[in-house]
Amino acid sequence: MQQGLSRVFREFVRSLAYKEITPESFDDASSKLLLELVENNVALEVAEGLIAQLRERVVGRSVKRGSSIAEFIREELKAVLLNVFERAGVFDLEREVSVRKGGAEPYKVVFLGPNGHGKTTTIGKLAYRLRLKGYRVVIAAADTFRAGAIEQVSQIANMSGAFLVNLGYGADPAAVAYEAVERARRQGFDVVLVDTAGRMHTRKNLMDEMRKIIRVVEPDFRVFVGDALTGNDAVEMARTFFEEVGFDGSIVTKFDADTKGGVVLSIVYTTGRPILYVGTGQRLEDLHPFDYRNFVDSLLD
Ligand SMILES: Nc1nc2c(ncn2[C@@H]2O[C@H](COP(=O)(O)OP(=O)(O)OP(=O)(O)O)[C@@H](O)[C@H]2O)c(=O)[nH]1
Ligand SMILES: [Mg+2]
Known part of the structure; x- marks a missing residue:
């Protein structure tokens, strides 16, 4: 009734x-x-x-x-x-790299983001894409903090066909990044991808370190890597890194396992910076340019 x-x-x-x-x-x-x-x-x-x-x-x-x-x-x-x-807006990183090619200065990208969200894996995937297009890539092992980080990034550099610059655990991350840039300049590499730590003793330590790396490297692009599966955590971390360090765009990982989609939207809304790629798996091939029109269409289907 x-x-x-x-x-x-x-x-x-x-x-x-x-x-x-x-x-x-x-x-x-x-x-x-x-x-x-x-x-x-x-x-x-x-x-x-x-x-x-x-x-x-x-x-x-x-x-x-x-x-x-x-x-x-x-x-x-x-x-x-x-x-x-x-x-x-949109940002075509691979186009920017192609424009730079042949110049004296390599194209420099610093990766930022919380631990476990996929920075190192994504660097491997991007290095692989760039290698397939014929660019010569240096990866800077500037996570000198987390146990196992250097072994992981060295394996990833090997698989993707990138050259690794590594000064060992405990080395100054900014010094590693600088060394990688110098090496790229001397030897005519096209791109430098800087892998950074996602966690240090304190958050302040981490943010200070990221700012220092950026000061030293003067990157062409600073990219935040956020894991879609962590939901609001990824969005909060994006906000923190954006406010305390600053970045130019994001990559969202684990898109393959994300059935929700809100993280992509929230990160873009919160930072006003574009998503360049989404990660769709653990393999080197699993990185795809992000097309927001397709994404919006898929949300409204
Ligand atoms: N399914 C899936 N897994 C991913 C993706 N991207 C990264 N991963 C996995 O996420 C885990 C963490 O990735 P890492 O690249 O080590 O993360 P990180 O940000 O470098 O972490 P720290 O070095 O601790 O700061 C690994 O097991 C990756 O294989 C993705 O797009 N899809
Ligand atoms: Mg890492």
């Missing part, structure tokens, strides 16, 4: 909303949307921001005869999402 009544009310509201979306009907529907976005790894303030933008676009607007309200909302939502990515 009550269910029947509520259905009647619901249909009443829907039939009203068919002609015009009132503030009330929107807020009603969007409270559910908010929860669902957050459940899918969209950071709360990002979800709120997106809904506020959507609200502005749809409330009080009437839907054209013959088109459904669902369709209208979907189109407006799409515009809001696309706008997040459009504001961040």
Whole structure:
């Protein structure tokens, strides 16, 4: 009985909303949307921001005869999402590398991000892509902190066909990075990829160290690597690195296992910087340029 009544009310509201979306009907529907976005790894303030933008676009607007309200909302939502990515712009790193090729200075990329989010693996994948395009790549083993880090990056350099510059554990990470740049200049390498630690004794240590590396290397691009599976943690870490160190774009890893998708959206929204690639597995081949239009389409399917 009550269910029947509520259905009647619901249909009443829907039939009203068919002609015009009132503030009330929107807020009603969007409270559910908010929860669902957050459940899918969209950071709360990002979800709120997106809904506020959507609200502005749809409330009080009437839907054209013959088109459904669902369709209208979907189109407006799409515009809001696309706008997040459009504001961040796009960056084609491989094109930049190709433009630089043959010059005196190598193209320098510093990788940043929390431990375990995939920096070292991603460096291997990017080195591999660049090697396939014929570039000569140096990797700087500037994570001199974590046990096993140098063995791991050395294996990755081998597999991807990159040259490794390594000064051993405990060496000054900025000195390793500098040495790699010098080596690249002397020997005509095209690209330097700097692997960094994701954790040090304290967070302050880590951030200071990252700033120092960047000061010394003067990278062309600073890239943040965030693991999609960690959800809000990746977004929070992106915010921290962005505010305390600064970066130019991101790579999101473990996209293969991510069924939610909110991390990509949240990192771009929070930092206003583009996603360059997504990692889709553990193999060297598993790195793909990120296409935000495809991503938005897939979200609204
Ligand atoms: N499924 C999947 N696994 C990935 C991906 N990227 C990285 N991994 C795995 O994530 C784990 C951590 O990757 P690392 O590259 O060592 O992470 P890191 O950021 O260098 O970590 P630290 O050196 O501790 O700072 C490894 O087991 C990788 O194989 C990805 O795109 N998909
Ligand atoms: Mg690492």
